[in-house]
Amino acid sequence: MKAGAARDPLTIAATAIAFVTLFAATFPLFVTTITAFNATNETVFPPNGWSLRWFWNIVAQPELVEAAAFSLVLAVISSAISISLGVVSAVALTRKKFPGRDLIDAFLMSPLLVPQVILGLSFLVFFVRIGSKQPFLNLLLLHVVLTFPYALRVIRSSLIRMNPKLEEAAVGLGASSLKSFFLVTFPQMRPSLFVAIFFCFVVSFDNFTASAFLTVSGATLPVQIYFNIESSLDPTISAISALLIVSSAFFVIVADRVVGVEKIV
Amino acid sequence: MKQAGIEIEKITVRYGNSVPVRALSLDVKPGEFVSLLGPSGCGKTTTLRSIAGFSDIAEGDIRIGGVSVRDVPANKRNIGMVYQDYALFPHMSVEKNIGFGLRMRNVSADEIRQRAFAAAEQLRLSGFLDRYPQQLSGGQQQRVALARALVVRPDVLLLDEPMAALDKQLRSDMQFELKDLQKSVGITTVFVTHDQEEALSLSDRIAVMHDGKILQIDKPDTLYQFPATRFVAEFVGTANLFKAKVSNVGGKSRIELDGLNVSIQLDRELKAGEVEVMLRPEQIEFGNEASVSLPVRVQSTVFVGVATRYQVTTASRQVVRVDVSGVQSVRPATGEQATISWRLSDMRIYRDGRLEP
Amino acid sequence: MKAKLGVLLLLLPALGLIAGFLIALTSVLVMSVMDSSGALSLESYRSFLGDERNLTILLQSIWIALYVTVICLLLGYPIAIAMSRSSRTVASLITLALAIQFFSIYVVKMYGWMLILGNNGVINRMLLGSGIVSAPVKLMYNELGVAIGLTAAALPLMVFPINAVLQTISLRYEEAALGLGAGRLRALLSITLPLSVPGILSGVILTFVFCFAAYLTPGLLGGGFFKMIGNVIYEQAVARFNYSFAAAAAVITLLISLIAIVGVNKASQVLAGGRQ
């Protein structure tokens, strides 16, 4: 069927539109990467000669390196918290029936409905009012709120698809319910955990809009890059961007190999 | 109604490396009801979809009403198709579903209404025209699918396991209804099923498929009584098979069943060698009235309504199934020794899996 | 009973987290109705709505979000069709390309567009180099640049939900339509398109809200010359410490987003008609 449908003119036209559009959408990523190799301090494409100096220049800008380390730590810790919360909440929401379950689910997913600027402003106002002066902890709380709904959604949908009879069968065969969770349910959750980690990490590491409200100092990497772009356009930005583009493409390709790309879109 | 025959000439369908249909030929006469019967995965659906124009044929040709449809796209073939899951459009009412094909043929709104109403009436759907498919029972959905296919007056009707989703009682009701409808409309029909009883009760002829080929095409009774191959014998009905040897002494052939002290004198001449003897359970009876007899022990019995099915074991520990119908009186109990017998003329002999003439 | 209590215990940390978020959200609401001395007042709303510049920015945010949503739908629907209906290899190639674009860092994506659209960018260098124009064409630091950036950033938000729905629509429906005499285009318009409406609606909601409340894209590609409501909120809150005013603008933004979400959902119920 698919083979037959693929050859009809309509699908061919749609595929052509897809290729052209996606070429246009990914072309800037390509250009960015190439401009990182400029020989002069003009960020132009095609480059005026080739060099690697802008990559070395990243290290010469301590605020970029610090921001990268900060974002990495933030993403790892917030993802770890969100995933743990996500597993526990998903199990509670899926395995037990109780009144108001859908309401609680909607409640827990509600951060996704709120635009990022408003999320950012909310936390700014909130922290100002309670007088919190802990930039890292403030950002951590924000990022857990940002990433938790993704963790919950991914893990919960995998639990819903799972056959609850399997865990029952394990209990029927003499396993305790905790044991049957770890021996039967948990192994089946692994692909979804992978997807959840991927999502949480990317959502946290990539977040600009909400985070920008909380980082007057101690910037995350996207915020730092934004400020650098606003102040000057030298190819160092292209160099750090190129590293980010290559590594996120790498992680998407790894995810495609591990769970299939259709699971992460 | 104009009746069109279908001639399929040596078609082959390929999907990458798999070849679900291999040089398959089949003639369906105008107005005839032919079933494609075979195990799951043998290529029945693919064959049907080739007729409809959804599977591209790599080789061969298909003619409908004498005209090649090789280069005719599916939407121009004027075919009525009913899917196993019916594929009723979920966002359209029953009336819109039934009228869809007419709308695509740019029939006037008035006539669409009229013909949809008439089709609904014929299939006892008049009260459901405003409903949506998901508000109907399985049987009703199936009738909508039939109405939708027939209302455009197609040249041929193709049905892909349309009964599979129905429960047993409804299925047998729908079988009668389908058969009546098909005869009254007189439409050439190809019906795909893996259910042999369904095929036997509905079809003018049955084509038994295996591995992308048709093994035998015949009337239901011929197919049942004279299966051309051992595979057909086992797939259609229940077959008891005995390994045996043919020997020729002085122009006469004898068959000896392996491991059993039974020697059967045949009334015709066969080549010497290894063969298999096939018997239907209802052709075997208890007692030694018939020409060939064999001692057995009764292992178990199951009551199946019209008959009682016995499982008996021979001296060589082979299990033989015997059906005893209500009129027969000899009924040994489980564990008892008994004698089974059968008539020479009921025996079918297979050499290398093919029926000996 | 004991099981119920256990569930509650398991959910408690998450409930606490999201409750914290809602408290933070409420503090915006509270802040928006307070004046600088902390007394209850609608001053911030009055000064936001009373200033024509703010209203212009609000309206042009709605307008750009609307037409970028339409562009994303027109480009995104064919992409989703290609992802769900073309051969496996082509489909996964498209999906992979879209995923790589989607998961690359947002600020980096927009930076890339600056390198394309700027005065010294790829397009202008090409135009100047081939002599078509003598002075750089203004492609960014205006509405055009913001619209291009928003389209690029929001496109996956449109494609993914439509693709998800298309994947679940059995190909049998289209095939049945063809068998009944429909051409490819008619099968698409009368069967596939109506069945994919739920995906279109969620794509439209995601895209519209994302664009309407955008801050990063107008910040970089608008460069202060084309502002959106997100820029107003950020400037007022972070640069001017005018929290009350920013909060009022945020509440208005949130309200418009919610109206859009509810409106689209209502529209979907009307479209679904008697089916439910």
Ligand SMILES: Nc1ncnc2c1ncn2[C@@H]1O[C@H](COP(=O)(O)OP(=O)(O)O)[C@@H](O)[C@H]1O
């Ligand atoms: N679109 C397809 N692509 C690849 N292989 C297919 C496709 N359709 C069917 N096949 C293969 O062809 C064989 C026959 O399938 P089918 O005609 O559906 O069998 P049946 O209807 O008899 O169960 C199966 O092995 C199936 O896997």
Ligand SMILES: [Mg+2]
């Ligand atoms: Mg089939």
